Amino acid sequence: MGKSLRVAYGEALVKLGAENDKVVVFDADLAHATQTCLFQAQYPERHFNMGIAEANMMCAAAGFAHSGYIPFVSTFALFGAGRAFEQIRNSICYTNCNVKFGFSHSGLCVGEDGGSHQSIEDIALMRELPHMTIFVPCDPAETEKAVMAAAAMDGPVYIRVARPVCEDITGADTPFVPGRGNVMREGTDVCLIACGLMIPVALAAAEKLEAEGISAAVVNMHTIKPIDSELILKMNETCKAIVTVEEHSVIGGLGSAVAEVLAGNAGARFGMVGIQDKFGKSGKPDELFAAYGLTAENVAATAKGLL
């Protein structure tokens, strides 16, 4: 029986709240839209409505995390990842603070509200941040597992919670290991790597291809960060082509994460010199360039390593 992922998220928080008394929940006047109202009904003293002020909500949650609690913060993906980006960066990720984000109404599935409310950049924004883990669950069961996994790990975790009703695709027994994609369908010609609401789309596409004699594998890449490089490279060996499918901009999301793995390890001889998913620190600019590998020596060494 399918249900909206936001409802699954709200129900998972209630379950988690019973298991772990350190869990508190923050919302920004959207408790009914994000379904944290379910937690609020059960644990009113552990639910904080911060009003329509997302930036302040992020720092408030950081204050709780620094006091030993496990805050889950919810709003729409655009207002969380977008509007409050810098609070998430500096007040949460910079200190590897134990705050969890369950942002709903992501992607095009907000529908009629239109482009102003459709977050197609949130994965890219959150993926940029050192210490961040990103889950994009595809159905109610996986949403609950993502919530439980987020609470069990230390550090910031972003869970992208879709709004529509989703049919069950995975089961209670389907493994959910952070950073490990699930092969949902084996195939040898093409591998479709998808996440979230695009899993049923990818499965349907695989059926179509099969009918035309093309063998298509489907991977549920529920964790976008850290990306499962091992599985991507394995599927690249098994299949002749890879197509990524996501309800998000092709710039910076799942597609980019997969492309980074492939470009760096297979296909083109390609290296990336830059900041390797770390924050900066104090020092003289030339010392920092050296410490982070932004030197002619490192560029040359990277180039030589590819030849």
Place this chain on the structure above:
Amino acid sequence: MQYDKKAKELRAEVLKMLYACQSGHPGGSLSCMEMLMALYYEVMKHDPKNPQDPDRDRLVLSKGHGCPALYAILADFGYFPKTDLADLRQIGSHLQGHPDCTKTPGIDMNTGSLGQGASLGMGLALAAKYGKKAYQVYTILGDGECQEGLVWEAAMAAAHYKLDNLTFMLDYNGLQIDGSNDEVMSLGNIGKKFDAFGFECFDVDGHDIAAIVEALKAPVSGKPKFICCHTVKGKGVSFMENESGWHGSPMNKEQFEKALSEQEV
């Protein structure tokens, strides 16, 4: 309470640190010195031997660029060796250009991105209330910082949640990078604004430690506290006082020696 000598010693440390690294923010470090001294030497419950004591009072230096003053005080208490001060802002040092609680013992919260400290302080105070903890949370704001909308989001929440364990202290020196507050973006009557947001408001000379302590210790109930501390940017160095140009300029040797000579008791 006789802190004149101590204030001069601490200002000398700040000047030495900033001269050594040839960067950083002298004006705003010197202006908030007595505010920090009132907190650390007279009011706050803190233990240099146990910087992570869960029941300690918390300090959020929201104007994080003033951290050399805080580092000088923490070193004076022995949170870390005084010799570390010489490495401020150098690569590998735990003394970052802006406070980093993951690196420096005694720092309660990362700050530097203006406005966020107001909100983080509010969050800490709300968490303390939620956990039925008795400790206090003190947040030092810059005046230019109050142009950030986040300060007012935090102020609204602090009053809404009746956080009488939270104090906002304003380092009101009237100057910011591009000139005076009034030239850049007037704060208007800042005390009335916090009053309207539901704070219990106090107005003191920000270089008078006794007056600051009195305001800090004044009991409040059901409301957060706002203390407007009138200060002088660059306080204690004759050629820096009331000069916005000294917000973030390095000293040359001659200027450093003159500034240091003015700290002799």
